[in-house]
Amino acid sequence: MTTNNEEVLAKSEPPVSLKQHIDECLRVHESLRKAFGRLPVGNPEHFWELVRLGIVFHDLGKSHSGFQKMLKGNSRHWYHQRHELFSTPFIDLLDLPEEDKLLLKLIVAGHHKDFSFLFEHIQHGYKTGEDFLSFNENGKLDWEEETQKIDDRFIQSFLKEYQVSLKPSLLALPIQIVKDYTRKPANTTSINFRELLLAAGALKQCDHSASAGIFKVNVLEEKHFNFLYETKWAPYFHQQKASESNENIVLTAPTGSGKTEASLMWLHKQMKENGQGRTFYILPFTASINAMFERLDEKMQGNNEIVGVVHGKLSEYIESRFGEETYSWQNEKLKYELKDSFRALVPPLKVATPFQLLKSIFGLKGFEKGIFEMSGGYFIFDEIHAYDPEVTAQIKVLIEFATQFLNVKVCLMTATLPTFLKKEFTDAIGEHTEISADAELYQSFIRHRIKVADGLLSEHIDEIQQRLDFGDKVLVVSNTVKQAQDIYNRLEVSKKVLLHSAFNGRDRNQKEAELMSDEVKLLVGTQAIEVSLDIDYDVIFTEPAPLDALLQRFGRVNRHRVNGKYGPPCDCIVFAERNDVDKYIYKNEEVIARTLDALRTIQSKNSGVIAENELQFYIDLVYPNWSEKEKEDFDRIYTHLSADVRENLSPFIYYPHREEEFEKQFDGIKVLPSSLKNEYQELMEANKFIKAESLKVSITKRRFASLISKEGIRRDVWAFQLLKKEEIKEQPYFIIDRKYDSELGLQLDVEERNFDAIIF
Secondary structure: OOOHHHHEEEOOOOEEEHHHHHHHHHHHHHHHHHOOEEEEOOEEEEEEHHHHHHHHHHHHHHHHHHHHHOOOOHHOOOOOHHHHHHHHHHHHHOOHHHHHHHHEEEEEEOOOOOOHHHHHHHHHHHOOOOOOOOOOOOEEHHHHHHOOOHHHHHHHHHHHHHOOOOOOOOOOHHHHHHHHHHOOOOOOOOOOOHHHHHHHHHHHHHHHHOOOOOOOOOOOOHHHHHHHHHOOOOHHHHHHHHHOOOOOOEEEEOOOOOHHHHHHHHHOOOOOOOOHOEEEEEEOOOHHHHHHHHHHHHOOOOOOEEEEEEOHHHHHHOOOOOOOOOHHHHHHHHHHHHHHHHHHHOOEEEEEHHHHHHHHHHHOOOEEEEHHHHOOOEEEEEEEEHHHHHHHHHHHHHHHHHHOOOOOEEEEEOOOHHHHHHHHHHHHHOEEEEEEHHHHHHHHHHOOOEEOOOOOHHHHHHHHHHHHHHHHOOOEEEOOOOHHHHHHHOOHHHHOOEEOOOHHHHHHHHHHHOOOOOOOEEEEEOOOOOOOOOOEOOOEEEEOOOOOHHHHHHHOOOOOEEEEEEOEEEEEEEOOOOOHHHHHOOOOEEEEEEEHHHHHHHHHOHEEEHHHHHHHHHHHHHHHOHHHHHHHHHHHHHHHHHHHHHOOOOOOOHHHHHHHHHHHHHOOEEEEEEEHHHHHHHHHHHHHHHHHOOOOOEEEEHHHHHHHOOOOOEEEEEEEEEEOOOOEEEEEEEEEEEEEEEEOOEEEEOOOOHHHHHHO
């Protein structure tokens, strides 16, 4: 038995005592209290005291002599038992109301595994006489024998240090609470659902952050907003109104009119009036997220501790941002720590995709931490128009849940959002204030002249070349990667860049960095440029697309004001004829037809010059309502997900089918071009896993299925040793035998066989 606090370990390699781990969790706890001032709980002091008790009790079961021997390398004394099930019974000995003890028992029992796992674990032990607690020679559970392996004198002494005392009593096997909760878990209709969910998330966050060595979370302070008020220009009308609003807001203003600044002025007001909460700045595309992170990180001078970034390609982005450092184990460790800190609670403002928040309402494993982080927070949605009907439905459910259950405030921003779609979002937000830019500002934003040209874009290369030869900075946008590659090859200029989705992470990040240089005279791209890249061109040539997509493309032209004014309107040339393959990109031909009609109407008025204050009229003309198919998709997802959240979202209960449903919406599988195989293997040998992953390219599931059936894609496995460990790991991956280079990306119509990989 153990009687000395210092001898009881919570972790090994390196050894961490139980007391050290609890103390570190309590440091996180104290930091969270300051950062989460708006949690939707009845009595915040009582809530945080329950979380504190949960921290003190959550690992008491690790004092079991079998667990201690296991940490020291002798696992046969532990038999895969669950330390949290030994921790839970001590809570019954507290002098607390029964509802408080129930909440504590649930969050302690569920802080690692879901209750379905725990229930099956207990059932398995009953059936087989192994793997859970101890069974005597008659095959009956011997709880008393196991509890004797926990020194009650140590427990009493240990708890005294945290001002906790226990009533003398026998410890009871926690099987009933596991069984009862598994059969009837808490959901949104339960009285204690919200408090239980938030307490579960808070405890997990304290435990995980402390284990990762992260003890403090940051908050936004006055100084972080100073940059908003340092400009010599007076704020626009919509910015001023946003800075005065203490409500949810829907903000409409032209592209490039300082909507981001307006949203942060709104946030500043919220913080002053309502208190601290985590902020999520939500954008649809990876490139726009990276650009916004860079911008806010510089302005708010956060040194990566105030502004964070979270999206699916985070690893690749961090590698590109810090990849210039000389490689060493310490630097690689720093990158992993940085990645963890971005994903943890450290930065009070995160730039993220909606999918990072949607994970939580889908109830994916560990979702309690995500729900806790959102609670009492602030959501800023930018480019809200950019989602398909199914994702739009999911975002509506997210907003409803966040505003109704989590006390979240919302700022929704748009330049051009169809009226019918705007209503879906405002219905979800509930009470809100509408803010629009004034007529004077709209009048000053005259930047573009529309020209609808006959024929295909690919038939007018000479015209594009003439503009390049004349000295213009030219943007060309096609709807497919293959078309973009072909046009890029046919145009000549001193410095040009190609940007599309068929580059790997390393090359894509390099190209985005190149675009910040004034030396680039030609950018050829696909929909990848319809994002918040801060680039400015003199003219655009583009294939036909829906009006909202075209307006985003136009936003990269005549973007920057000089002395508060734009230059003369720049040409936006849209070709009317579509390629045959475009129907796979934009399937609604009626939307394209209405878009071209709207553009021709604009062209016939005022020589094609776009009046920004008329754009809403044309957007509603192109999008009068959902199409029948879109409405069907929206209603199906909204009805299903809102019911699932309402009835089935329960702490400590995870359903595998939810993960499948969540992943289904991502149409991409990563493959490694065969020409990069040797480099990939060298990086894996060096344990540079992030760099290795950044060599892969994402292709659609449809393309993947087609190529693998024709032996254009094959599965391989690479075995390598983990550095600092005597352990061999195997990593499966897919190789695609198609040409790839850093200038053009993946060329799916050019076969490239790696003969070294062929077995004769």
